Amino acid sequence: MHFAFTEEQQQIGDAVRDALADACPAGVVRAAWAAPDTAVRSLLADLGVLGLNLPEAVGGLGLGMVDAVLPLTEAGRAAAPVALVETIATNPTLAAIGEADLAAQVATGEAFVTLRAPGGYAVDADRAALVLVVEGDRVGVVRAPRLVAQPAVDGSRRLFAVEGDVEPTDADGRELLDRAALAAAAQLVGLSHHMLAMAVDYAKTRRQFGAPIGSFQAVQHHLVDALLRVRFAAPTVAQAAWHVDAGTAEASLQVAMATSLAADAASLTARKALQVHGAIGYTFEYDLHLWMKRAWSLSAAWGDARAHRARVADHLLGAPDA
Amino acid sequence: MDLSFTPSEQAFRAEARAWLAANVPPGPYPSGDTREGYAWHVQWEKKLFAAGWSAVSWPAAYGGRDASLIAWLIFEEEYYRAGAPARVIQNGIFLLAPTLFEFGTEEQKERILRPMAAAEVHWAQAWSEPEAGSDLANVRSTAERVDGGWRVSGQKTWCTRGAFCDAIYGLFRTDPATERHRGLTYMMVDLHQPGVTVRPVERLDGDESFAEIFLDGAFVPDRDVIGQVHQGWKVAMATTSSERGLSLRSPGRFLATTTRLVDLYRRHPDPALRDRIADVWIQARAYQAYTYQTVTRMMAGGGIGADSSLNKLYWSELDLQTHTLALDLLGPQAELLADAPDAVDHAEWLLGFAFALAGPIYAGTNEVQRNIVAARVLDLPRG
Ligand SMILES: Cc1cc2nc3c(=O)[nH]c(=O)nc-3n(C[C@H](O)[C@H](O)[C@H](O)COP(=O)(O)OP(=O)(O)OC[C@H]3O[C@@H](n4cnc5c(N)ncnc54)[C@H](O)[C@@H]3O)c2cc1C
Numbered sequence: 001m002h003f004a005f006t007e008e009q010q011q012i013g014d015a016v017r018d019a020l021a022d023a024c025p026a027g028v029v030r031a032a033w034a035a036p037d038t039a040v041r042s043l044l045a046d047l048g049v050l051g052l053n054l055p056e057a058v059g060g061l062g063l064g065m066v067d068a069v070l071p072l073t074e075a076g077r078a079a080a081p082v083a084l085v086e087t088i089a090t091n092p093t094l095a096a097i098g099e100a101d102l103a104a105q106v107a108t109g110e111a112f113v114t115l116r117a118p119g120g121y122a123v124d125a126d127r128a129a130l131v132l133v134v135e136g137d138r139v140g141v142v143r144a145p146r147l148v149a150q151p152a153v154d155g156s157r158r159l160f161a162v163e164g165d166v167e168p169t170d171a172d173g174r175e176l177l178d179r180a181a182l183a184a185a186a187q188l189v190g191l192s193h194h195m196l197a198m199a200v201d202y203a204k205t206r207r208q209f210g211a212p213i214g215s216f217q218a219v220q221h222h223l224v225d226a227l228l229r230v231r232f233a234a235p236t237v238a239q240a241a242w243h244v245d246a247g248t249a250e251a252s253l254q255v256a257m258a259t260s261l262a263a264d265a266a267s268l269t270a271r272k273a274l275q276v277h278g279a280i281g282y283t284f285e286y287d288l289h290l291w292m293k294r295a296w297s298l299s300a301a302w303g304d305a306r307a308h309r310a311r312v313a314d315h316l317l318g319a320p321d322a
Numbered sequence: 323m324d325l326s327f328t329p330s331e332q333a334f335r336a337e338a339r340a341w342l343a344a345n346v347p348p349g350p351y352p353s354g355d356t357r358e359g360y361a362w363h364v365q366w367e368k369k370l371f372a373a374g375w376s377a378v379s380w381p382a383a384y385g386g387r388d389a390s391l392i393a394w395l396i397f398e399e400e401y402y403r404a405g406a407p408a409r410v411i412q413n414g415i416f417l418l419a420p421t422l423f424e425f426g427t428e429e430q431k432e433r434i435l436r437p438m439a440a441a442e443v444h445w446a447q448a449w450s451e452p453e454a455g456s457d458l459a460n461v462r463s464t465a466e467r468v469d470g471g472w473r474v475s476g477q478k479t480w481c482t483r484g485a486f487c488d489a490i491y492g493l494f495r496t497d498p499a500t501e502r503h504r505g506l507t508y509m510m511v512d513l514h515q516p517g518v519t520v521r522p523v524e525r526l527d528g529d530e531s532f533a534e535i536f537l538d539g540a541f542v543p544d545r546d547v548i549g550q551v552h553q554g555w556k557v558a559m560a561t562t563s564s565e566r567g568l569s570l571r572s573p574g575r576f577l578a579t580t581t582r583l584v585d586l587y588r589r590h591p592d593p594a595l596r597d598r599i600a601d602v603w604i605q606a607r608a609y610q611a612y613t614y615q616t617v618t619r620m621m622a623g624g625g626i627g628a629d630s631s632l633n634k635l636y637w638s639e640l641d642l643q644t645h646t647l648a649l650d651l652l653g654p655q656a657e658l659l660a661d662a663p664d665a666v667d668h669a670e671w672l673l674g675f676a677f678a679l680a681g682p683i684y685a686g687t688n689e690v691q692r693n694i695v696a697a698r699v700l701d702l703p704r705g
Contacts (some may be wrong), residue, residue: 002324002393003614004622010324066323200700203475215703218695221689227700230637235611237603240327257604309600315605316584320593 003235005070013070014273020078026287032081033155036127041082042109044075049084051107056310058100060091065179065241067107070188073237076190076298079291081156083123085116085187085302089180090132093139096171102129115140117301121150125160133166134173140166154212154293160218167290178244178255181302185255185262191295192230192262192269198288199223199273206278219276226272229265236261253315260308262297270295325614326395334389341373342404350660350668354410355531360486363410367441369619376439377415380573384435391568391617398574405578410483414438415447416569418491421508421561425549433545434510441698444505448511448535449476449558450493455688459502461556463495463537465509471543472496474511482684484533489513493554494542509556510546511537513675527676537587563630564688568617570685571637573610579644579674580606583651586667590651609636630700632690638681638688645675 024040031037044050051073054060055165061067068088075084087106090113094103105111114128122131126149131142147160198222203214213219240254260292270292274281281288299305314320327335347366350520352359368374371385380386380395387398415438422431437443440486454460474494481490490511497505513520517540523529551555580603587599612633615627626633647672649656660669682688696702 001327001614001618003611003618005323200702201478211705214696215705217689217693217696220700220702220705221692223700223702224635224692224695227695228632231629231632232605232608232612232636234617236608238323238615239325239611242323245325259609260601260604261608263515300445306597307595309604312604313596313600316600317587317596318593320596 003238003276005066005238009067009070011073012048016044016049016074016079017042018069019047020080024078024080026079026290027119028285029079029081029156029290036124036158037081037156040080041112041227044082044084045107045109046082047071049075050087050109051091051103051251051264052109053088054103054107055095058095059105060103064245065182066238066245069238069241071194072183073190073234076187076192076294077194079191079294082115083112083157085180085183085298086123087112087175088183089176090115092179093132093171093176097139097169097205099130099139105129110159117177117180118177118303120301121152121159123164124158124160126158131162131164132176134177135166135168139169139171139173139176141169142166152297154290154297156290157294157297174252177302178252181259181308182237182244182255184298184302185233185259187311188262188266188295188298189230191231191233191291191298192226192266195266195269195273195288195291195295196223196226196230198291199226199276202277202280213276222272222276226265226269227262229268231259233261233265253312256303256308256311256315259303260305260312262292263305263308266295266299267305280286331393331396334393334398334407338375338397338400339404341375342406345369345373346404346406348669349405351407352605353527353529353673355483355525355527355529356487359411359529359531360483363407366407367411368407371440376411376668377419378442380419380435380439384431385439391621392614393570393615395574395613398572399577400574402574402578402639403581411441411444412570413447413482413487414443417447418510419446420569421491421548421557424560425508425557427545428440429545430548436670443489444483444487446481446484446487446490446533448481448484448490450480451476451478456687458558459506460669461493461495461506463492463494464498465496465507465542467496468541471546472507472509473507473539474537474542475517475539476599477534479525479532479534480534481533483531484513484535485520485530487513487533490535491596493558496554497552503555505552506558507551508548508553508557509542510548511540511542512546516539517541527673557701559666563626563628568613568626568630568633571641573606573613576609576637576640576644579641583644583648586648586651586671590653590655590666592651593654595647595650598643598647598650602640602647605636605640605643609633609640612636628694630684631694632699634685634691635688635695638678638685641678641681642675645671645678649675 051060056062111129113130114122116122116133131145133140142164144221145162145164150159152159206213236258243251261287327373354363378387378389378397465472465474493506496507517538521534523532655666658665
């Protein structure tokens with residue numbers, strides 16, 4: 001038992017963090033509401049993140065979900081306006097359904113593949129070379145989708161309802177959705193870190209009653225409650241990624257656990273961060289809402305906390321009686 | 323990252339599991355917080371020690387197995403999985419021993435550790451005083467210099483199992499000119515001597531497990547001072563983190579409780595509570611993942627520091643949620659005591675609930691833990 005990222009994994013994470021700190025400040029996240037981002041996506045391509053879990057033969061890094069956890073977390077911390085969940089989730093599927101050429105283009109950022117969330121929508125489907133869907137326990141491909149735009153609370157997430165003929169494949173749908181949920185969970189951890197950091201910084205500088213508000217116990221305890229949830233969610237994300245990579249029998253259960261904890265942690269952190277900011281946090285001009293809205297979206301799109309707990313409950317207690 | 327267990331870790335687990343399967347007595351057990359129950363538990367502790375399982379992570383020289391922290395976590399998982407008795411000697415082996423390993427002299431370690439693990443000498447913690455609860459630095463007990471040692475006076479309170487123990491450890495003001503954290507010394511006090519009065523106090527469950535200890539000139543030889551004179555605060559703080567952080571409540575306990583809760587659900591199903599069952603079961607496993615991560619870091623030379631307060635918040639709040647949920651499942655049977663004909667699982671859920679309520683109070687209240695995390699982890703300004 002050795003529960004730690006390797007030095008290389010840390011280095012990749014740090015590199016993504018540094019690069020995004022430069023190239024993806026809040027203004028870039030905000031700008032993506034008006035005009036879809038291309039710059040951050042190509043930066044992530046340059047860093048190898050887009051092809052991280054594609055085979056080396058198609059220009060990927062040939063790595064797995066454990067390696068993806070820190071880059072995803074960092075993309076979350078920066079609220080990078082990039083549909084990274086979709087890319088990391090669908091990459092291994094592309095290899096499995098024989099789309100090697102497309103995979104090579106995904107790695108360089110020339111092409112993008114999206115995934116329709118179960119019962120939901122597909123991000124950036126209008127720009128996607130391929131829309132994948134999950135039907136039953138298999139992956140299907142929609143090559144000529146009819147799209148209906150569905151404006152959403154996070155203006156950088158351009159959602160579309162997808163209709164059209166579904167070409168069935170043999171690729172495993174559960175594994176694909178597990179990768180998506182896990183990638184979302186890792187981003188939620190990063191989003192939470194950032195919202196908490198914003199709130200802590202604000203609490204140190206904002207003064208009322210002649211003192212920094214961060215010296216008031218009620219404010220402190222809000223922030224500690226958020227930290228507590230984030231701290232205990234993060235290792236479960238790494239653990240689930242390890243189970244996915246190792247292909248263990250409990251991988252899907254581990255993903256459900258991690259996703260429920262990360263979603264709850266992010267929802268709570270968003271709520272606490274807003275409360276600590278007071279009205280300034282409630283403005284459109286202040287940046288907190290960019291992170292909050294991403295957290296709301298990602299904590300629900302791939303199954304909310306309760307849905308993932310229901311999976312765990314089914315495992316533990318059997319399916320609920322009809 | 324490799325979350326599988328090595329062959330030697332697996333072998334260690336198998337050995338522990340086999341020994342426990344063969345030796346854990348069938349329950350229910352008497353409460354370790356009554357005099358008779360304590361005596362029963364001491365017999366079990368002696369058996370554990372004789373087989374080398376009392377303090378697996380200690381050096382073999384003191385009766386341990388030199389086990390790694392990972393192996394210790396494995397042992398704890400197996401111990402609680404087997405439903406083995408609560409460790410009544412924990413205040414010695416898990417709380418005083420780490421202090422001795424860090425600050426004790428060779429003579430102290432030689433003299434104290436083995437009889438502690440062998441359940442021959444019994445230890446109670448004596449931090450709290452009537453005026454020093456959360457505000458521990460407000461201790462009023464004093465120690466006066468005499469030939470060869472100190473004469474201690476004052477009142478300690480809430481000493482768990484103090485009425486059944488042989489000795490206590492705690493802080494005493496050795497420098498009367500100082501206040502607060504300065505001028506305190508960490509001492510061990512033999513309770514079997516003139517100048518010591520121990521008065522048992524019933525807890526809310528009716529067990530006489532608290533003790534008030536009145537000291538009136540009791541003698542503490544120099545050899546029973548741990549660390550430097552007047553440096554007791556530093557010595558005490560260095561190891562409170564092990565209490566909150568790890569040794570007192572390892573994940574195995576909560577893994578076992580939430581697994582038993584799932585079993586209780588099967589017997590007392592209530593579909594409305596499925597979500598909460600999954601929630602506490604998941605949290606227990608999150609505590610396990612977090613702890614393996616922490617221990618991996620510690621084995622590479624890292625410390626816990628103020629993070630230990632986060633552990634304490636997590637396990638204590640989880641434990642209370644778990645037992646509250648069990649009572650919700652039990653409905654009308656929730657309030658039954660063990661001798662009621664309809665009692666479920668010998669009323670262990672009710673007893674566990676009562677004890678879980680103490681979790682956010684003892685080992686530093688959860689409000690105080692949140693203050694510590696705010697100041698030392700989040701670096702927020704002090705109020
Ligand atoms: C089951 C049990 C076993 C125990 N065993 C032992 C033992 O073996 N040895 C021992 O020495 N002690 C023991 N204790 C005592 C325990 O350490 C104290 O109860 C604890 O430190 C709190 O002190 P207090 O009870 O005096 O409460 P107080 O300090 O009076 O606190 C009362 C309330 O005020 C809150 N409060 C106090 N200060 C602050 C603050 N600064 N900010 C916010 N809130 C605050 C507390 O959180 C609490 O809610 C035990 C307690 C229990 C319940």
